[in-house]
Amino acid sequence: MRLIEMEIARQDWKGMLCGCGNTAEHLAEYLLQLAGHGPEQRPIHVSxxxxxxxxxxxWEPAPAVTSVALAALADDVAPTSRGWFLELLHCMVAGEGTELPEHCRALATQGIWLLYEEVMSNRSPGAAGDAFEILTVVEPDRARLQRVREIAAAWLPVCCRTGLCDDDFDGSGLV
Ligand SMILES: [Zn+2]
Ligand SMILES: [Zn+2]
Incomplete structure:
Protein backbone atom coordinates (compact mmCIF):
# COMPACT_ATOMS: atom_id res chain seq x y z
CA MET A 1 0.00 0.00 0.00
CA ARG A 2 1.18 3.46 -0.86
CA LEU A 3 1.55 6.33 1.59
CA ILE A 4 -1.25 8.27 -0.08
CA GLU A 5 -3.61 5.28 0.01
CA MET A 6 -2.81 4.76 3.67
CA GLU A 7 -3.61 8.39 4.44
CA ILE A 8 -6.87 8.28 2.45
CA ALA A 9 -7.94 5.08 4.22
CA ARG A 10 -7.21 6.64 7.64
CA GLN A 11 -9.77 9.44 7.26
CA ASP A 12 -13.43 9.16 8.26
CA TRP A 13 -14.89 10.43 4.96
CA LYS A 14 -18.37 9.04 5.67
CA GLY A 15 -18.57 11.06 8.85
CA MET A 16 -17.82 14.37 7.12
CA LEU A 17 -20.19 16.64 5.25
CA CYS A 18 -18.93 17.66 1.82
CA GLY A 19 -19.54 21.15 0.40
CA CYS A 20 -21.84 19.57 -2.22
CA GLY A 21 -24.23 18.35 0.49
CA ASN A 22 -23.32 14.65 0.33
CA THR A 23 -21.04 12.81 2.70
CA ALA A 24 -17.37 13.25 1.84
CA GLU A 25 -17.04 9.59 0.82
CA HIS A 26 -16.67 10.44 -2.90
CA LEU A 27 -13.63 12.59 -2.08
CA ALA A 28 -11.59 9.45 -1.43
CA GLU A 29 -12.26 8.45 -5.07
CA TYR A 30 -11.41 11.94 -6.30
CA LEU A 31 -8.10 11.94 -4.46
CA LEU A 32 -7.17 8.52 -5.86
CA GLN A 33 -7.97 9.75 -9.37
CA LEU A 34 -5.80 12.81 -8.84
CA ALA A 35 -2.95 10.56 -7.73
CA GLY A 36 -3.37 8.25 -10.72
CA HIS A 37 -4.61 5.32 -8.62
CA GLY A 38 -8.25 5.42 -9.68
CA PRO A 39 -9.87 2.81 -11.98
CA GLU A 40 -8.17 4.46 -15.00
CA GLN A 41 -4.70 4.02 -13.47
CA ARG A 42 -3.51 7.40 -14.70
CA PRO A 43 -3.73 10.90 -13.18
CA ILE A 44 -7.12 12.45 -13.88
CA HIS A 45 -7.87 16.03 -12.92
CA VAL A 46 -10.82 16.51 -10.60
CA SER A 47 -11.94 19.88 -9.27
CA TRP A 59 -15.72 22.84 4.09
CA GLU A 60 -15.40 20.17 6.75
CA PRO A 61 -13.20 17.71 4.76
CA ALA A 62 -10.50 20.38 4.18
CA PRO A 63 -8.10 19.22 6.94
CA ALA A 64 -8.39 15.58 5.77
CA VAL A 65 -7.69 16.67 2.19
CA THR A 66 -4.71 18.71 3.42
CA SER A 67 -3.23 15.61 5.10
CA VAL A 68 -3.73 13.53 1.96
CA ALA A 69 -2.11 16.20 -0.23
CA LEU A 70 0.96 16.18 2.05
CA ALA A 71 1.11 12.38 1.92
CA ALA A 72 0.94 12.63 -1.89
CA LEU A 73 3.95 14.98 -1.92
CA ALA A 74 5.90 12.48 0.19
CA ASP A 75 4.79 9.64 -2.10
CA ASP A 76 6.02 8.68 -5.53
CA VAL A 77 3.30 10.31 -7.67
CA ALA A 78 3.57 11.50 -11.28
CA PRO A 79 4.70 15.13 -11.86
CA THR A 80 1.20 16.07 -13.11
CA SER A 81 -0.30 14.72 -9.90
CA ARG A 82 2.28 16.55 -7.75
CA GLY A 83 1.31 19.79 -9.45
CA TRP A 84 -2.39 19.20 -8.80
CA PHE A 85 -1.83 18.29 -5.16
CA LEU A 86 0.23 21.46 -4.67
CA GLU A 87 -2.58 23.55 -6.19
CA LEU A 88 -5.07 21.82 -3.90
CA LEU A 89 -2.87 22.38 -0.86
CA HIS A 90 -2.52 26.03 -1.83
CA CYS A 91 -6.34 26.40 -1.76
CA MET A 92 -6.46 24.72 1.67
CA VAL A 93 -4.01 27.12 3.34
CA ALA A 94 -5.04 30.34 1.58
CA GLY A 95 -8.50 30.62 3.22
CA GLU A 96 -9.26 33.66 5.36
CA GLY A 97 -9.08 33.49 9.19
CA THR A 98 -11.51 31.15 11.00
CA GLU A 99 -11.11 27.65 12.33
CA LEU A 100 -10.80 25.40 9.25
CA PRO A 101 -8.08 27.39 7.43
CA GLU A 102 -6.12 27.65 10.70
CA HIS A 103 -6.33 23.88 11.11
CA CYS A 104 -5.17 23.32 7.51
CA ARG A 105 -2.27 25.74 7.93
CA ALA A 106 -1.18 23.95 11.13
CA LEU A 107 -1.19 20.63 9.23
CA ALA A 108 0.71 22.08 6.28
CA THR A 109 3.34 23.51 8.66
CA GLN A 110 4.21 19.92 9.55
CA GLY A 111 5.17 19.41 5.91
CA ILE A 112 7.39 22.41 5.32
CA TRP A 113 10.42 20.31 4.35
CA LEU A 114 8.39 18.62 1.60
CA LEU A 115 7.57 22.09 0.31
CA TYR A 116 11.17 23.30 0.53
CA GLU A 117 12.27 20.19 -1.34
CA GLU A 118 9.77 20.99 -4.08
CA VAL A 119 11.11 24.55 -4.36
CA MET A 120 14.79 23.59 -4.35
CA SER A 121 14.49 20.61 -6.73
CA ASN A 122 13.10 22.90 -9.45
CA ARG A 123 11.41 19.92 -11.12
CA SER A 124 8.81 22.26 -12.56
CA PRO A 125 8.68 26.08 -12.30
CA GLY A 126 4.91 26.01 -11.66
CA ALA A 127 5.24 23.51 -8.81
CA ALA A 128 8.22 25.37 -7.30
CA GLY A 129 6.18 28.59 -7.32
CA ASP A 130 3.11 26.92 -5.77
CA ALA A 131 5.23 25.29 -3.06
CA PHE A 132 6.91 28.61 -2.31
CA GLU A 133 3.57 30.43 -2.08
CA ILE A 134 2.29 27.82 0.39
CA LEU A 135 5.46 28.40 2.43
CA THR A 136 4.84 32.16 2.50
CA VAL A 137 1.57 31.35 4.32
CA VAL A 138 2.68 28.57 6.69
CA GLU A 139 6.41 29.05 7.43
CA PRO A 140 6.90 30.76 10.81
CA ASP A 141 10.63 31.23 10.23
CA ARG A 142 10.68 34.23 7.88
CA ALA A 143 14.50 34.35 7.79
CA ARG A 144 14.65 30.80 6.39
CA LEU A 145 11.98 31.64 3.82
CA GLN A 146 13.93 34.71 2.75
CA ARG A 147 17.14 32.68 2.41
CA VAL A 148 15.41 30.20 0.09
CA ARG A 149 13.80 33.07 -1.83
CA GLU A 150 17.32 34.30 -2.63
CA ILE A 151 18.80 30.88 -3.43
CA ALA A 152 15.87 29.89 -5.70
CA ALA A 153 15.56 33.33 -7.30
CA ALA A 154 16.80 32.04 -10.66
CA TRP A 155 13.75 29.80 -11.19
CA LEU A 156 11.01 31.18 -8.93
CA PRO A 157 8.21 33.18 -10.61
CA VAL A 158 8.62 36.98 -10.41
CA CYS A 159 5.87 37.38 -7.76
CA CYS A 160 7.71 34.99 -5.41
CA ARG A 161 11.13 36.51 -6.12
CA THR A 162 9.95 40.05 -5.42
CA GLY A 163 7.66 39.16 -2.51
CA LEU A 164 4.57 40.45 -4.33
CA CYS A 165 2.56 37.30 -3.54
CA ASP A 166 3.71 37.27 0.11
CA ASP A 167 1.47 39.26 2.49
CA ASP A 168 4.10 39.13 5.24
CA PHE A 169 7.02 40.08 3.03
CA ASP A 170 9.20 42.78 4.52
CA GLY A 171 11.58 44.11 1.89
CA SER A 172 12.83 46.99 4.05
CA GLY A 173 16.15 45.33 4.91
CA LEU A 174 16.90 44.31 1.35
CA VAL A 175 18.99 46.11 -1.20
ZN1 LIG B 1 -18.80 16.69 -2.65
ZN1 LIG C 1 4.52 33.97 -6.16
Missing part, protein backbone atom coordinates in the same frame (compact mmCIF):
# COMPACT_ATOMS: atom_id res chain seq x y z
CA UNK A 48 -12.47 20.13 -5.51
CA UNK A 49 -14.21 23.48 -5.80
CA UNK A 50 -17.68 23.30 -4.32
CA UNK A 51 -16.69 20.17 -2.36
CA UNK A 52 -13.78 21.25 -0.18
CA UNK A 53 -13.22 24.90 -1.01
CA UNK A 54 -14.87 27.90 -2.61
CA UNK A 55 -13.48 31.41 -3.02
CA UNK A 56 -15.34 32.29 0.20
CA UNK A 57 -14.87 29.30 2.48
CA UNK A 58 -13.53 25.83 3.22
Missing amino acids: FEGHVWSPAAL
